[in-house]
Amino acid sequence: MDTTLCFRTHAALLMTLTRSRQPAQTPDIALHVARCSECQALRVYVLEQLLPGVDIPTDSCSVCDADLAAYVDMHLDQSASAAAAAYPHVWWHLWSCTDCAEIFAQTATLAGAERAGILSPLPTAKATLAKRRRVIGRLNVAPQVVARFVQTRALLGIAYGAEEPVVLDEGEDDGYSFQLSVQREPDGTWKVLVSVVPPVFGVAVITIGESTFQVSFDPQGIAQISGVPATLMHDGRSAISVSIEAL
Numbered sequence: 001m002d003t004t005l006c007f008r009t010h011a012a013l014l015m016t017l018t019r020s021r022q023p024a025q026t027p028d029i030a031l032h033v034a035r036c037s038e039c040q041a042l043r044v045y046v047l048e049q050l051l052p053g054v055d056i057p058t059d060s061c062s063v064c065d066a067d068l069a070a071y072v073d074m075h076l077d078q079s080a081s082a083a084a085a086a087y088p089h090v091w092w093h094l095w096s097c098t099d100c101a102e103i104f105a106q107t108a109t110l111a112g113a114e115r116a117g118i119l120s121p122l123p124t125a126k127a128t129l130a131k132r133r134r135v136i137g138r139l140n141v142a143p144q145v146v147a148r149f150v151q152t153r154a155l156l157g158i159a160y161g162a163e164e165p166v167v168l169d170e171g172e173d174d175g176y177s178f179q180l181s182v183q184r185e186p187d188g189t190w191k192v193l194v195s196v197v198p199p200v201f202g203v204a205v206i207t208i209g210e211s212t213f214q215v216s217f218d219p220q221g222i223a224q225i226s227g228v229p230a231t232l233m234h235d236g237r238s239a240i241s242v243s244i245e246a247l
C-alpha cells in the first residue's frame with residue numbers, strides 16, 4: 001500500500017470533523033480507499049464520530065449524484081462536517097468512487113470560482129454582452145498535447161513547489177500578441193494563464209474540456225484561473241481553447 005496516500009487520506013478523512021471548507025475527496029484518494037482496508041476502517045470510524053449510531057449509507061452513484069450539488073454548496077458555504085452530516089450517503093460514496101470524486105472536484109472548483117467572482121455563468125453573460133464584444137484572438141491546445149504535457153511534468157517534477165508557468169500556445173493578430181500558459185501549483189492543481197500584450201479591457205473565455213470559465217483581464221493584461229484539478233488536465237479528453245474578447 002502507498003503509505004503517503006494513506007497519510008493524505010487519513011488527513012482528508014479527519015477534515016470531515018472540522019469546520020474546513022476545503023473539498024477533501026479526490027479521485028486518487030477514492031482509488032486508494034477502494035483498495036485500502038485501513039482507510040476504509042477510518043471512514044467507518046469518522047462516520048461514527050460524526051453521526052453516532054447511523055447505518056452505513058448506500059454506496060451508489062445515482063444516490064450520490066442526486067444530492068451532489070447540494071453537498072458541494074453546503075461544503076463551500078458552511079463546512080465539511082455540516083455537508084457530511086446532512087448528506088452522509090454523498091460523503092461516504094465520494095471516498096471510494098473515482099468517477100463521482102472527479103465530478104465532485106470539478107463541481108467544487110467551478111462553484112468555488114463562482115463564489116470568488118472570477119466566473120460568471122456563461123449563458124447570461126453571452127446574452128447580455130456578446131453583441132458588444134469583439135474577439136481579438138484565439139488560442140487552442142489539443143487534448144493529447146495537454147495530457148502529454150501534464151503527464152511529463154508530473155514525471156519530472158516530483159517535488160512540489162513554486163514552478164514557472166510554461167507556454168503551451170501563442171499567437172499574434174492585429175497588433176496584439178497572446179500567450180496561453182499553465183503552471184502547476186504547490187497543492188498539485190493547475191493554474192491557467194492567458195496574457196495579452198498590449199493589455200486590453202476585456203475577458204478571456206477559457207474552455208478546458210467541458211468546463212468554461214470567463215475571467216477578466218487585469219491591468220497587466222493577464223487573466224488566470226487557479227485550482228484546476230489535475231484530473232481535468234491529464235485525462236486526455238480536455239482541449240484548452242481560449243477566446244480573447246475586448247469589451
Ligand SMILES: [Zn+2]
Binds near residue numbers: 037
Ligand atoms: Zn490507506
Ligand SMILES: [Zn+2]
Binds near residue numbers: 097099
Ligand atoms: Zn459513484
